[in-house]
Amino acid sequence: MKNFNFFIQYILFKILKGTLMIFPEKTRFKIAESLSILSYKLLKSRRITTLINLKHVFPDKSLSELEEIAKNSYKAIGKAFVGTLWLDKYVNKKGNFIVDDPKMVDVMKNNTPLTAANMHFGNMEGLLKIAEELNVVTVGKTQNNPYVNKEIIKNRKCFNITLLQRSPSVGRELVKYAKQGRNIAILTDQKGSGTDVTFFGEPTISPTGITSIACKFDRPLFLVYCVYQKDFSTRAFIKEIKKCEDETLAFKDKVQITTQNMIHEMEKVILAHPDQWMWMHDRWTFYRQYKKGTLRKDLADFAKTLK
Template identity: 35%
Template sequence: MKKEIKYRFEVSLYYIIKFFILLFPMKIRYKIAEFFGVIIYKLLKIRKRVTLKNLEIAFPEADNITIEKIALESYKNISKTFFELLWLDEIKTKLVGREKLDVELKKGKGVILLSLHIDNWEILGQELGKSGYNVYGVAKSQSNKILDEIINNIRTKHGAKVIFKGRNSSRLLIKALRENAILGLISDQYTNDSEVIFFNKKTKAPTGAAVLALKFDVPVFLAYTVREKDNTHIFYFEKKIDLQKTGDDKQDIKTNTQICTSEIEKVIRKYPEQWFWQHDRWRIK
């Protein structure tokens, strides 16, 4: 009963915030989003500690002022990302390098887009769907089923499809590739899969992209969005990642997971203020 009341409150809050914020012009909406980002940064002490610890691991040479600045900007970006769900259709995005993707899709094997929680990752599926691509994203179901449905309706409005993590997800991932679809895999968070070096420190990373690429001979593309100063976005199809294939599947999966992780790290180093530092990324002592 308590959970049901909590869930209904969350849904009501979503609609109230949406109603009021859409009354404002775009520049004011982003100012409001930034304000909430600053408030959350100051109030949520536990998550702030994780953020600062992660930044100290990633940039040991940086001073406290630099670390604090990146952390605060990261919170502002996350706040903007969640607020942008309320007006996702109005977001302006420029696609760069799409022709590389088209070349690979002509081979008929599908494409894995390796991505990360940078800028607004929800834009990936929307823009590909708008452009007429057959695209699937992978997501975890939220405990609040009503809010989960609202969010997934936003994600799928322009033709993108969602595969939910669970018992049947592996089968659905394979099915998507056999349809010559684009499969978006956000692969920057901790999972208990394969040990990697990330920002010069041991941790673990998801092996999904490496496993699927090796098993089905599917190309892997590094793709992500970047927020500009005016809150427009650039969607980069950066490059096809060169993976190792020696015949030793176990070692190849480990090596290729490291290759993918290193490519993700390069992007984060370019745009540290836009990455999701709030996740507990390093759990190996």
């Protein structure tokens, strides 16, 4: 029965894709934005999580200002998700995908094997265009629906990448590919097992997969991210992250310092383009604290005003 339900979902997914592809590209993105705003209004827990997170980072902004950022963030997420349906055509269309500093692509090519951190930010799937030129190994989230998962994998693999599915053994697989001299890229801005860091002034945990590989194999580390423009095109940015090179420190300390450096760079990017980041994740566990009644007073009082 479960497989049958998954199959029905997949058929609906294919119908949605076929229907969307009838429309011009800009219309597809506008539809994605409308559906995203609908989900923002309907999914209360996600909406409250988003606004609490935003209030933490922008305490002086009014509720209306925070809501504007939140809605635009949802729109960016919706465009990134829907855009995977024709991603190869989108990034190869003239004017749709521009690297802000093309010389940085050459820097990456000349410094392989390398490691690259990316974020749940803007057109995150558009980064596959850069990964294509570097023959990257990366990790993708496995969708619950196996039929939809297979479709998404097919869309991503057309970019000449090695795509691993998230699993308990994926860390060992990445190390194996790193030993083979392959370039490694991982989404690494959300909470997970790793090391203690400070993120926007709040102690939290950050994954260390990419920074561990960078330090262990003495590789350059880059932060790569994409920003949606008003005309639905994408501008990609590449920044090199400073690694800890202090050989007197233990390996785990070098990884921690390098991870904190990466987080600081992410903070700068998010502050510059707050409407592009995925605020709906309970990154600091604020929403869980709110439900338990343990959230700090300023955010708890703010959350009580939300509908």
